[in-house]
Amino acid sequence: MDFMGFKVVDEDALRQLERDLMAYGCAVEQLPAGELNSCGRRVRFQAPSGHHFELYADKEYTGKWGLNDVNPEAWPRDLKGMAAVRFDHALMYGDELPATYDLFTKVLGFYLAEQVLDENGTRVAQFLSLSTKAHDVAFIHHPEKGRLHHVSFHLETWEDLLRAADLISMTDTSIDIGPTRHGLTHGKTIYFFDPSGNRNEVFCGGDYNYPDHKPVTWTTDQLGKAIFYHDRILNDRFMT
Amino acid sequence: MDFMGFKVVDEDALRQLERDLMAYGCAVEQLPAGELNSCGRRVRFQAPSGHHFELYADKEYTGKWGLNDVNPEAWPRDLKGMAAVRFDHALMYGDELPATYDLFTKVLGFYLAEQVLDENGTRVAQFLSLSTKAHDVAFIHHPEKGRLHHVSFHLETWEDLLRAADLISMTDTSIDIGPTRHGLTHGKTIYFFDPSGNRNEVFCGGDYNYPDHKPVTWTTDQLGKAIFYHDRILNDRFMT
Amino acid sequence: MDFMGFKVVDEDALRQLERDLMAYGCAVEQLPAGELNSCGRRVRFQAPSGHHFELYADKEYTGKWGLNDVNPEAWPRDLKGMAAVRFDHALMYGDELPATYDLFTKVLGFYLAEQVLDENGTRVAQFLSLSTKAHDVAFIHHPEKGRLHHVSFHLETWEDLLRAADLISMTDTSIDIGPTRHGLTHGKTIYFFDPSGNRNEVFCGGDYNYPDHKPVTWTTDQLGKAIFYHDRILNDRFMT
Amino acid sequence: MDFMGFKVVDEDALRQLERDLMAYGCAVEQLPAGELNSCGRRVRFQAPSGHHFELYADKEYTGKWGLNDVNPEAWPRDLKGMAAVRFDHALMYGDELPATYDLFTKVLGFYLAEQVLDENGTRVAQFLSLSTKAHDVAFIHHPEKGRLHHVSFHLETWEDLLRAADLISMTDTSIDIGPTRHGLTHGKTIYFFDPSGNRNEVFCGGDYNYPDHKPVTWTTDQLGKAIFYHDRILNDRFMT
Numbered sequence: 003m004d005f006m007g008f009k010v011v012d013e014d015a016l017r018q019l020e021r022d023l024m025a026y027g028c029a030v031e032q033l034p035a036g037e038l039n040s041c042g043r044r045v046r047f048q049a050p051s052g053h054h055f056e057l058y059a060d061k062e063y064t065g066k067w068g069l070n071d072v073n074p075e076a077w078p079r080d081l082k083g084m085a086a087v088r089f090d091h092a093l094m095y096g097d098e099l100p101a102t103y104d105l106f107t108k109v110l111g112f113y114l115a116e117q118v119l120d121e122n123g124t125r126v127a128q129f130l131s132l133s134t135k136a137h138d139v140a141f142i143h144h145p146e147k148g149r150l151h152h153v154s155f156h157l158e159t160w161e162d163l164l165r166a167a168d169l170i171s172m173t174d175t176s177i178d179i180g181p182t183r184h185g186l187t188h189g190k191t192i193y194f195f196d197p198s199g200n201r202n203e204v205f206c207g208g209d210y211n212y213p214d215h216k217p218v219t220w221t222t223d224q225l226g227k228a229i230f231y232h233d234r235i236l237n238d239r240f241m242t
Numbered sequence: 243m244d245f246m247g248f249k250v251v252d253e254d255a256l257r258q259l260e261r262d263l264m265a266y267g268c269a270v271e272q273l274p275a276g277e278l279n280s281c282g283r284r285v286r287f288q289a290p291s292g293h294h295f296e297l298y299a300d301k302e303y304t305g306k307w308g309l310n311d312v313n314p315e316a317w318p319r320d321l322k323g324m325a326a327v328r329f330d331h332a333l334m335y336g337d338e339l340p341a342t343y344d345l346f347t348k349v350l351g352f353y354l355a356e357q358v359l360d361e362n363g364t365r366v367a368q369f370l371s372l373s374t375k376a377h378d379v380a381f382i383h384h385p386e387k388g389r390l391h392h393v394s395f396h397l398e399t400w401e402d403l404l405r406a407a408d409l410i411s412m413t414d415t416s417i418d419i420g421p422t423r424h425g426l427t428h429g430k431t432i433y434f435f436d437p438s439g440n441r442n443e444v445f446c447g448g449d450y451n452y453p454d455h456k457p458v459t460w461t462t463d464q465l466g467k468a469i470f471y472h473d474r475i476l477n478d479r480f481m482t
Numbered sequence: 483m484d485f486m487g488f489k490v491v492d493e494d495a496l497r498q499l500e501r502d503l504m505a506y507g508c509a510v511e512q513l514p515a516g517e518l519n520s521c522g523r524r525v526r527f528q529a530p531s532g533h534h535f536e537l538y539a540d541k542e543y544t545g546k547w548g549l550n551d552v553n554p555e556a557w558p559r560d561l562k563g564m565a566a567v568r569f570d571h572a573l574m575y576g577d578e579l580p581a582t583y584d585l586f587t588k589v590l591g592f593y594l595a596e597q598v599l600d601e602n603g604t605r606v607a608q609f610l611s612l613s614t615k616a617h618d619v620a621f622i623h624h625p626e627k628g629r630l631h632h633v634s635f636h637l638e639t640w641e642d643l644l645r646a647a648d649l650i651s652m653t654d655t656s657i658d659i660g661p662t663r664h665g666l667t668h669g670k671t672i673y674f675f676d677p678s679g680n681r682n683e684v685f686c687g688g689d690y691n692y693p694d695h696k697p698v699t700w701t702t703d704q705l706g707k708a709i710f711y712h713d714r715i716l717n718d719r720f721m722t
Numbered sequence: 723m724d725f726m727g728f729k730v731v732d733e734d735a736l737r738q739l740e741r742d743l744m745a746y747g748c749a750v751e752q753l754p755a756g757e758l759n760s761c762g763r764r765v766r767f768q769a770p771s772g773h774h775f776e777l778y779a780d781k782e783y784t785g786k787w788g789l790n791d792v793n794p795e796a797w798p799r800d801l802k803g804m805a806a807v808r809f810d811h812a813l814m815y816g817d818e819l820p821a822t823y824d825l826f827t828k829v830l831g832f833y834l835a836e837q838v839l840d841e842n843g844t845r846v847a848q849f850l851s852l853s854t855k856a857h858d859v860a861f862i863h864h865p866e867k868g869r870l871h872h873v874s875f876h877l878e879t880w881e882d883l884l885r886a887a888d889l890i891s892m893t894d895t896s897i898d899i900g901p902t903r904h905g906l907t908h909g910k911t912i913y914f915f916d917p918s919g920n921r922n923e924v925f926c927g928g929d930y931n932y933p934d935h936k937p938v939t940w941t942t943d944q945l946g947k948a949i950f951y952h953d954r955i956l957n958d959r960f961m962t
Contacts, residue, residue: 009934011933011934012934021830022416063936066929066935066938071936071938071939072938072939072940072941073905073939073940073941073944073947073948074905074908074938075648075651075652076648076652076903076905076908076951077648077908078649079652086253087930088930111755114788127912133854134854134855135854153912158927159641159879160400160401160404160879161400161639161641164400164430166555167422167423167472168423168471168472168555168557170472171467171471171472171474171555171556171558172555172556177472177473177474180471180472181421181422182407182421183404183407183408183796185793185794185796188794188796188797190404207878209786210807210808214729214731214732215784215786216785216791218786218791218792219791219792219793219796220792220793221792221793224793227411227793228793231408231411231422231796232407232408232410232411232417232420234411234417249693249694251693268721300529303696305696306689306695306698309699311696311699312698312699312701313699313700313701313704313707313708314665314666314668314698315888315891315892316663316665316668316711316888316891317668318887319892327690328690354543371616373613374613374614374615375614384896398687399639399640399881400639401879401881408795408797409837411795411796412795412799423556425554425556428554428556428557428860447638449546450552450567450568453491454491454492455546456543456545456551458546458551458552458554459551459552459553459554460552460553461553464553467553468553471556502929538785548781640880640881640884644880644903644910647902647951647952648902648903648951648952650952651947651952651954657952657953657954660952661901661902661952662887662901663884663887663888670884705893711888711891711899712887712890712891712897712900712901714891714897
């Protein structure tokens, strides 16, 4: 995986997070404005899980989903394809989950929304949110560092998910699994592979959370159900 | 499989069908009223595929789905579980598809809504309807006579199908596949096994047909997609 | 209203219905093949309610909804607008409901699916079906003969109905009412006016019926709920 | 209206907000723990619009919607009625919108998600969020201070909204309007009156926002569409 970027609210917040990362002992790399098209300066760091993340405050504002800022219609009429509303989250495979958890919760303001605990009570998966969303980023324990499992795009409804699955067939796209539901987050999901071989998800629903909610816990003896709520078994492919 | 029964419109229709079956050379067995609870006399015959069917005209009328006959509400408020609207169809495995097709279309008034043809143009699956429904009964070629593949119950919506899949998980019921879509009929579906091991389907949507529509044809090189439109492969279990 | 046409299954059926109409005492007018584009000969008659109907057996077969006859995808990818699946039914205003009922049930093969009875038990609305559909044509008592209330197009889902309502707004189309549900048929509905001022309906769901079901009865003291199940009042506009 | 309460994340946050309110010049009233059942101490203040608000940090934690904290099923099986997921927001009528806006954005951490501007550019409605939700509280200009327009409960889907509308009819509950869509927030909605005469809303969907999004603006010449996207007119009742 290259990197995952988070937009922060403004330059003040970016400077503060930069200082906080360095104070925490996390090396920070500067990337100048304009290196990415239409993007301001970026602050880059590596999580203990091996993944690179970037923060930035400035980004060209293209509005909401193609709608006017004034008297916007219910949805853009010229959408094609799956009509994803937004990029939603990414799920990473890597090690050093506790150190990664500390970095994300103590420095970056995330909170633990859901987790998977093994029979010894060790956290083997952590779903982190900084909003009311089910998760903004998630990590699953894996001996190899820095791997990407999937990126996820948000659809509005379970009907849209059916439409997406139909489009996957109509375009001879490789499907992994779905439409189905996750136990974790209770979101509805399809996984499929884009032509470069990366796993993508389209996702809708998913429980809402607040920072003062207790995290939801799944136990590894129910891992099949936690991942695929209906089939209740993991396909081998999912682990890669 | 024991038998599948069809209610006919009245005693006149039953007598006519009885005569038509005998004229066609099909042996007919009489079963007296009351042998089945709340059911009038039944006329029993065996299709060339090996399956037994029964016709009857009288059945205790229990109304529509638990609703009043006068000023009925939109749905019954005390439903539990999957809330099936009706028994919808059954799919049979057996041989002698052409002779079975003749019996159902020439004597019983069915018409061919969809079919699967192999590379030689031989019909290996026939979906028969006598209404605007996608099918009322279907036959798939199988060397063994008289086997039942599944019985299917109609749900109203794709949302109801999600709810049914959730209930399958909550009740530790064995799922076969779904929620997904069929290519044949384009209906949305879940297959699951009841505690006695029989495959059941809950089903919604499905194309509408009229007797003067041309049958829809699927070819066996697309059989995976014909059966499971999203996965586009048959699981081995489905063939049993 | 000009006329409403029904396609019959074949030329034999057309000839039989022609004879039956004449035997019943109904004047029949002949319209030659080709007078309507891509349409065979038509048999025209007037119902006692004042409406004209036509029957025909031959019509250019354009297939199902733009899908292939062989290995058809789930839906046509290039649809725009509300994506109506089919013309569904029409509702007429007129008088002489009993004589019209007789003609449709005794000669044309319809059955009574639903009705509205006034406090004297007089039928003031009759919903007639010749399939498992909630209705194929309906008549509401009105002192003036031969008026059209609306024509209705079938959508697949309640989600499609929301999308249709959104499109009505986006295109500045005049809406009458909806999205809502009918008590009669329990179908979900929107009424809107096309630029020529005719009321159109998009409709989904709706109870299924069989000819041996007892008709569902609504009483005029519940007429608001029978027509608009959620608001439970008739808007004055509806009666025009 | 009595008051609307917001739970804050912890006692530290409560103390900070208390200090911030006082520093801003807003009188603060203390209410002891236990005065409300299962609720810690509350801090009460009045907004310039005339409405009272309360903040508290401690509340008995009853879990998520009746689900287990460990291996939770997709939804609670014993729900009855409309199955609201959560209290979502309230909409207030009152004056002094600019001062109220300042208090909510400068002291309490809300941001402006949507607004209605009149022909002079004066803000006559402000929708404020402190999450990714479409709004957590909204104010509409009205000459009288301190009035409640409605409280809103979140449903999951447009199907759930249909079910809610059906239940409103089945229970002879007074409906105001719906199911329909709002232009503002694009949420789907039903308004109805509880037996005490208060307007309630059930609501689903609604655009997501982030604090760095530009506010969406509706103009008063499109107010009908802004409020009721499909009908595009305000019923008089709505203004009361």
